[in-house]
Amino acid sequence: MRIFDPHIHMTSRTTDDYEAMHAAGVRAVVEPSFWLGQPRTSPDSFRDYFDALLGWEPFRAAQYGIAHHCTIALNPKEANDPRCLPVLDELPRYLVKDRVVAVGEIGYDSMTPAEDTALATQLQLAADHGLPALVHTPHRDKLTGLRRTLDVVRESALPLDRVLVDHLNETTVEEAKDSGAWLGFSVYPDTKMDEVRMVALLREYGPERVLVNSAADWGRSDPLKTRKVGDLMLAEGFGEDDVDRVLWRNPVAFYGLSGRLELDVTSADATHEGNSILRGGA
Amino acid sequence: MTQHDAGHVTPAGHDPQGTTPAHVPPTGLRAALTAELDGAARAWLDQALDEAAAHPGTHGPISVWELRLAEAGRRCGPAHADAARVLVLHAARADTDALRRVYSQGTADERRAVLYALPHLVPGPDALPLVEDALRTNDTRLVAAALGPYAARHLDTHQWRHAVLKCLFTGVPVDRVADLDRRARGDAELSRMLADYAAERTAAGRTVPEDLHRVLALTGTEPPAPGTADPHGKES
Structure with missing residues (x-):
């Protein structure tokens, strides 16, 4: 089973996770820019974070045979902090980089005017840079948040078929599917979706334009949830082609809209036994 | 793609x-x-x-x-x-x-x-801070790229020795170190550092990288018995 996790925050994960992910079949990931649990206080923190997503993290992933890509954005939560807002001016120089495959995560957290502005601005940036967008739907008041999100996208220069609407569930899947957007589902141990409900939704709505991710981060989450969904799909009677479509071909098709996917893992040519990570020379 | x-x-x-x-x-x-x-x-x-x-x-x-x-x-x-x-x-x-x-x-x-x-x-050493930055990383692709002809020309001896040692630590083949033969030749301090590293590996029951013996031979000097020289402070 080849797996592309289209949403996972590897910065917060260990090399044990990379090893287990590779063993489970994960060969490619996209790491969306998001908040770090601890609020940032300046654009400089974002710069270091973006640089890590374009430097150290792809190197770590390559050690474990996993192709790493990222999406770049000011996240909705921190769009409300005036100390962070100036990072919007820094985004264009990041959005031209190789391996940046979308603008994201953008969207709503508390649905504030500041979030409206950041979302609209960044949808325009996506259109300007030939990139699709990864749009997070809010945890609270989700259906209202989805509707407002879709309205803003419709008013933007970015067509809905270049937008992945993420963290969907039973209450939001239908409207999201009708909009023509790509459909993302985050499978979590407690919140968001679980494997059983995910497979039920796949049966009801089909695998077309569906992407399943672990969204694993610094909170309680499981980087192997993609594999667990694949296993349950097979157990519940889906064919291998359906699994491959959801877990590999759909994410490749969506992020491939950027023209910047590079799924051939470039290893660190000078490393034996991965020991620069296990115990660096310094 | x-x-x-x-x-x-x-x-x-x-x-x-x-x-x-x-x-x-x-x-x-x-x-x-x-x-x-x-x-x-x-x-x-x-x-x-x-x-x-x-x-x-x-x-x-x-x-x-x-x-x-x-x-x-x-x-x-x-x-x-x-x-x-x-x-x-x-x-x-x-x-x-x-x-x-x-x-x-x-x-x-x-x-x-x-x-x-x-x-x-x-032409001159003005860009050395970039080499030094790359050598501080643990990205072996950057470490290797930092040790090209520019570093061979300009990197000071202390940093160059540590860079060679870092290659051995992190598995960067020493073939990637430009001008290795010339800079290693007659370097008794490098020889001492290599011998100490070999002793540390051996004490831990680990193998000594093949490249270490190669560089040691290039120095053309006989290392002192391990641990007898004064250490030059610790790197952190």
Whole structure:
């Protein structure tokens, strides 16, 4: 089973996770820019974070045979902090980089005017840079948040078929599917979706334009949830082609809209036994 | 995107002999790239180099050649990106200030290309802070790229010895260290450091890297018994 996790925050994960992910079949990931649990206080923190997503993290992933890509954005939560807002001016120089495959995560957290502005601005940036967008739907008041999100996208220069609407569930899947957007589902141990409900939704709505991710981060989450969904799909009677479509071909098709996917893992040519990570020379 | 199959591991932009874009003059690099790129990539490169030569300065928030530098991987493919980026930097006649900016704002791949470009663009030691930055990382691709002809020429002895040791720690083949023979020859302090490292590995029940014996032989000096010399302070 080849797996592309289209949403996972590897910065917060260990090399044990990379090893287990590779063993489970994960060969490619996209790491969306998001908040770090601890609020940032300046654009400089974002710069270091973006640089890590374009430097150290792809190197770590390559050690474990996993192709790493990222999406770049000011996240909705921190769009409300005036100390962070100036990072919007820094985004264009990041959005031209190789391996940046979308603008994201953008969207709503508390649905504030500041979030409206950041979302609209960044949808325009996506259109300007030939990139699709990864749009997070809010945890609270989700259906209202989805509707407002879709309205803003419709008013933007970015067509809905270049937008992945993420963290969907039973209450939001239908409207999201009708909009023509790509459909993302985050499978979590407690919140968001679980494997059983995910497979039920796949049966009801089909695998077309569906992407399943672990969204694993610094909170309680499981980087192997993609594999667990694949296993349950097979157990519940889906064919291998359906699994491959959801877990590999759909994410490749969506992020491939950027023209910047590079799924051939470039290893660190000078490393034996991965020991620069296990115990660096310094 | 160039490929949809996963899991294939390729070396990053150098051949086993340790030849990198730092070692090949730009004219030779361009000839080799022209021969290997397909039509679309070749046309992109030709245009990128013409633009860089015509407009080397900064225009607006970002110069056009810096945009080309950013997209070289997806235009030329990862195997040719290093060489393409070195050629863009060379065509733009990037000086130390420009190289510092591009390095600090660059992805790991762009930073590596800046390191490869140094011997072609910077005659003096002004760009050493970039080499030192790369040597502080644990990204072995950057460490290896930092130890090209520019470092061989300019890196001070203490830092150079530590860089060689770091190669042994992190598995960077010492073939990647430019001018290794010349700089190692007669270096008794390097010999002492290597012997101490070998002793540490042996005490831990670990193997001693083959490369360590090679460098030790290159020093041509007899190391003192392990641990008898005064250590030079600790690195943290």
